[in-house]
Amino acid sequence: MTICVALLGGSFDPVHNGHVALAALFAKLLAPGRLRIVPAGSPWQKNGLSASAKDRVAMLELAFEAAALPVVLDCQEIERSTPTYTIDTLRNVRAELGPDASVVFLMGADQLQQLDSWREWQRLFDFAHIGVAARPGFDLAEAALPAAVTLELEKRLSPLAQLKNTPSGLAYLAHELAVDISATQIRAALQRGEQANPLIPPVVLDYIQQHNLYKI
Ligand SMILES: Nc1ncnc2c1ncn2[C@@H]1O[C@H](COP(=O)(O)OP(=O)(O)OP(=O)(O)O)[C@@H](O)[C@H]1O
Numbered sequence: 001m002t003i004c005v006a007l008l009g010g011s012f013d014p015v016h017n018g019h020v021a022l023a024a025l026f027a028k029l030l031a032p033g034r035l036r037i038v039p040a041g042s043p044w045q046k047n048g049l050s051a052s053a054k055d056r057v058a059m060l061e062l063a064f065e066a067a068a069l070p071v072v073l074d075c076q077e078i079e080r081s082t083p084t085y086t087i088d089t090l091r092n093v094r095a096e097l098g099p100d101a102s103v104v105f106l107m108g109a110d111q112l113q114q115l116d117s118w119r120e121w122q123r124l125f126d127f128a129h130i131g132v133a134a135r136p137g138f139d140l141a142e143a144a145l146p147a148a149v150t151l152e153l154e155k156r157l158s159p160l161a162q163l164k165n166t167p168s169g170l171a172y173l174a175h176e177l178a179v180d181i182s183a184t185q186i187r188a189a190l191q192r193g194e195q196a197n198p199l200i201p202p203v204v205l206d207y208i209q210q211h212n213l214y215k216i
């Protein structure tokens with residue numbers, strides 16, 4: 001049987017309930033043999049990060065442990081000194097897992113809307129499938145996507161079972177997620193001295209307070 005590995009990449013600055021819900025949704029849908037969380041080292045489309053890699057990793061460990069969602073943290077992007085390009089990560093993962101494993105890179109609808117800005121974005125499909133979850137404020141409908149992304153999706157949209165049973169090249173849209181949370185919103189709330197309680201796992205909030213993060 002083919003193994004299926006799902007990867008969730010992100011800045012996780014900090015990890016929040018939207019990330020946990022996205023991971024949990026695809027853990028249920030795909031039942032992957034492994035769910036890997038891949039914290040970004042230098043996300044080149046972002047204007048810097050607030051928390052250190054060490055703190056972001058610690059918060060990820062706490063969040064997924066509290067959610068009782070077994071994950072493996074893959075820190076290769078933090079260990080690289082180059083800007084974080086997903087294509088590099090997927091090349092490495094494919095080399096590690098071999099040609100037959102099903103690899104699914106997960107993302108929210110906001111990333112799909114700008115997928116054509118990613119480095120070598122069409123080549124991502126040579127190494128992995130993509131699994132996309134809906135996100136409030138970001139439309140998954142064709143009309144909301146760049147034409148080039150729509151063209152790729154039209155060729156690649158497939159049922160989940162096909163993603164599980166083939167190595168790469170397909171796409172799946174999960175319309176059922178509706179968690180209106182962003183790390184930007186959480187950082188802003190924490191800077192204002194608000195608690196951000198329903199947005200973030202309590203263990204992560206404790207960590208943020210103990211380590212005095214997101215104050216400025
Ligand atoms: N509420 C959410 N619903 C669905 N997907 C999400 C949600 N929040 C984040 N994601 C997805 O998780 C991945 C990592 O996101 P990221 O760490 O950038 O969080 P973010 O909340 O978008 O951060 P920021 O507000 O700092 O841009 C991305 O693929 C993103 O689309």
Ligand SMILES: O=C(O)c1ccc[n+]([C@@H]2O[C@H](COP(=O)([O-])O)[C@@H](O)[C@H]2O)c1
Nearest residue numbers: 009010011040043084085086087118119
């Ligand atoms: O490869 C790229 O060029 C690229 C451009 C933007 C985002 N990504 C990846 O998309 C994921 C979410 O990114 P972010 O910046 O919203 O946290 C994370 O794994 C990033 O490395 C990747």
